[in-house]
Amino acid sequence: MFRSILYTQWKWARVALLVIAVAAVAVPVGSVRAIGGVVISTSVGDALNTMRVWSVLYVLLAALAGLILAISAWAADQRGHHVYALSLPVPRWHYVLLRFAAGLALLLVPALLVWLGALIASAIVVLPAGLATYPGALALRWLLAAFVAYALFFAISSGTARTAGLVLGVIAGIVAADLMLALMDQPAVVIEFVVSKFFEWPGVFEVFTGRWMLIDV
Amino acid sequence: MSEVPRVVLSCMLALALLGSSASAQGVGTGTPLRDPAIERANATHLASLAVDARRQRTVADSIRKWAQFSDTVRDGRIRIATTPELVELARRIARDAEAALARTFGPSADVAPMTFVMRGVTGGNWAKQARLERWISDTLEGAIAIRLQGEPGVNGPAFLVDGFAKKQFGELDSATRTWLRYPLQPAHDRKLERSAIYVDIATSENRIATECRVGSLERCREGFAFEQPADPVMSWYEPANRHRIAVRTFTRRRRDPVLERCSQGDDQACIADLRSWAPSDLPPPLSSSARHSLAWVALEIGGEGALARLGSSTAATVDQRLADAARTTPEKLIGAWRDSVTAARPRPVAANPGTAWAAVVWGSLLGILSMRSSRWRTR
Numbered sequence: 001m002f003r004s005i006l007y008t009q010w011k012w013a014r015v016a017l018l019v020i021a022v023a024a025v026a027v028p029v030g031s032v033r034a035i036g037g038v039v040i041s042t043s044v045g046d047a048l049n050t051m052r053v054w055s056v057l058y059v060l061l062a063a064l065a066g067l068i069l070a071i072s073a074w075a076a077d078q079r080g081h082h083v084y085a086l087s088l089p090v091p092r093w094h095y096v097l098l099r100f101a102a103g104l105a106l107l108l109v110p111a112l113l114v115w116l117g118a119l120i121a122s123a124i125v126v127l128p129a130g131l132a133t134y135p136g137a138l139a140l141r142w143l144l145a146a147f148v149a150y151a152l153f154f155a156i157s158s159g160t161a162r163t164a165g166l167v168l169g170v171i172a173g174i175v176a177a178d179l180m181l182a183l184m185d186q187p188a189v190v191i192e193f194v195v196s197k198f199f200e201w202p203g204v205f206e207v208f209t210g211r212w213m214l215i216d217v
Numbered sequence: 218m219s220e221v222p223r224v225v226l227s228c229m230l231a232l233a234l235l236g237s238s239a240s241a242q243g244v245g246t247g248t249p250l251r252d253p254a255i256e257r258a259n260a261t262h263l264a265s266l267a268v269d270a271r272r273q274r275t276v277a278d279s280i281r282k283w284a285q286f287s288d289t290v291r292d293g294r295i296r297i298a299t300t301p302e303l304v305e306l307a308r309r310i311a312r313d314a315e316a317a318l319a320r321t322f323g324p325s326a327d328v329a330p331m332t333f334v335m336r337g338v339t340g341g342n343w344a345k346q347a348r349l350e351r352w353i354s355d356t357l358e359g360a361i362a363i364r365l366q367g368e369p370g371v372n373g374p375a376f377l378v379d380g381f382a383k384k385q386f387g388e389l390d391s392a393t394r395t396w397l398r399y400p401l402q403p404a405h406d407r408k409l410e411r412s413a414i415y416v417d418i419a420t421s422e423n424r425i426a427t428e429c430r431v432g433s434l435e436r437c438r439e440g441f442a443f444e445q446p447a448d449p450v451m452s453w454y455e456p457a458n459r460h461r462i463a464v465r466t467f468t469r470r471r472r473d474p475v476l477e478r479c480s481q482g483d484d485q486a487c488i489a490d491l492r493s494w495a496p497s498d499l500p501p502p503l504s505s506s507a508r509h510s511l512a513w514v515a516l517e518i519g520g521e522g523a524l525a526r527l528g529s530s531t532a533a534t535v536d537q538r539l540a541d542a543a544r545t546t547p548e549k550l551i552g553a554w555r556d557s558v559t560a561a562r563p564r565p566v567a568a569n570p571g572t573a574w575a576a577v578v579w580g581s582l583l584g585i586l587s588m589r590s591s592r593w594r595t596r
Contacts, residue, residue: 045417134565151582154583155584155586207575212566
């Protein structure tokens with residue numbers, strides 16, 4: 001059953017996956033080309049700044065891969081009002097688990113391509129002393145970030161409209177609380193607090209922060 | 218408010234003096250001046266009285282200016298003289314000031330009472346404002362003038378800390394000031410600052426900086442350039458550095474034939490060009506930020522009174538003065554600096570185990586949540 005679910009999810013997501021796969025190779029190779037290719041043509045500091053600019057693309061790509069795979073996993077079920085899922089002779093959690101695992105398996109493809117692209121980029125560049133490449137670490141970090149993004153969007157997609165409304169309500173409540181504080185001439189710290197909890201360890205988005213640089217000190 | 222009587226008194230005094238001088242000269246009395254000798258004597262006397270009157274007017278004017286700082290706020294060791302419209306802000310700043318100073322300078326900051334004179338910038342004549350600030354500093358001995366710009370309510374204590382840092386900088390000897398180049402800047406995140414210095418050194422193309430990073434304390438000392446070498450162009454740089462530094466100015470000095478040759482790879486031309494530069498324009502192997510971080514390490518190690526020791530040290534060299542502040546030797550201080558910068562090395566992309574575990578746990582948790590969605594629950 002897992003194979004058939006994997007196959008159907010592959011069929012639904014393959015075009016988007018192909019685009020992500022191309023980007024997964026192109027981003028690391030492109031980042032190295034941006035600093036001059038084989039020999040770094042800019043100053044080392046400028047090269048690092050360029051790497052920092054390109055690092056945003058890894059984060060975006062991870063989030064995008066997670067989003068596309070999660071949405072494509074549920075799109076057909078949502079169109080069919082989950083009739084197919086409900087007609088299967090398996091517990092529903094089992095069905096969700098199979099969908100989740102199939103998406104994860106598909107996520108390995110772009111992660112491997114990020115690694116491959118980073119390896120190619122590392123192989124073609126000659127670095128000055130003090131700098132090093134991190135292809136394996138970059139690919140691992142990308143996989144972890146894409147996994148978190150995928151799980152988050154998967155949970156949102158599998159939930160009901162009521163759950164989505166609840167989440168949106170909580171977000172609106174946080175913004176409203178900050179506005180109220182601002183109106184009362186108090187420091188508006190609610191959003192800041194919540195964001196820090198999400199983006200600082202052990203927050204859910206902490207894996208997206210930090211230096212995502214293929215070439216670093 | 219206590220200054221108002223002084224203003225009134227001075228004005229009265231000035232008027233009285235003017236009146237008396239006028240009366241002494243018979244101004245308005247219609248007395249004719251007949252004898253030329255008396256006329257000359259009277260003219261001389263009048264001139265001297267006019268000078269006196271101007272002097273008195275300056276005093277009265279100064280007192281009037283001072284009168285605008287009519288409110289004084291005290292909190293602990295902090296005293297802030299300010300204008301009535303800023304008094305509430307001054308009170309808040311004074312309340313937070315000691316903590317802000319302690320956060321910035323640690324126990325190295327002086328424990329003696331400190332007086333600040335605080336005024337807002339309301340546009341207008343900058344030269345006049347600068348004169349007024351100089352006057353304030355001169356009049357109230359030891360007072361630190363702070364000028365609030367922009368939205369002072371947001372980071373009031375930062376202005377105070379900044380003013381304190383500038384004052385401390387001004388009290389350092391000229392060699393240390395020249396070496397530091399600008400006042401020690403209060404930093405929000407010292408680790409982040411050192412992390413940037415690590416990147417700066419790690420990516421430096423200067424051999425001295427590279428060897429310093431690798432571990433040579435002697436090279437670090439050389440890189441800090443406590444004393445300017447006889448020929449920094451040859452001592453500090455390799456041909457590639459010389460070429461890069463010289464051609465930075467190529468755009469605006471395109472017609473310079475020496476620089477032209479340098480840009481084409483002639484090292485002798487680069488040497489000749491750089492030797493024509495003012496010594497202070499030659500970038501040292503370790504940047505001004507690195508120098509500042511060394512000074513901060515000295516203050517941290519020195520602890521209580523370190524800032525005062527730095528100001529009062531009479532050692533012959535800057536490194537020894539910093540070491541005096543830190544109560545250690547220059548070698549140990551540079552070693553501690555190198556250790557602190559190395560420890561602040563930014564973590565590359567590699568996810569540490571904590572981050573990896575957090576991602577796995579969050580991903581799994583969200584996956585489990587999907588299975589527990591109300592859509593799937595049996596009613």
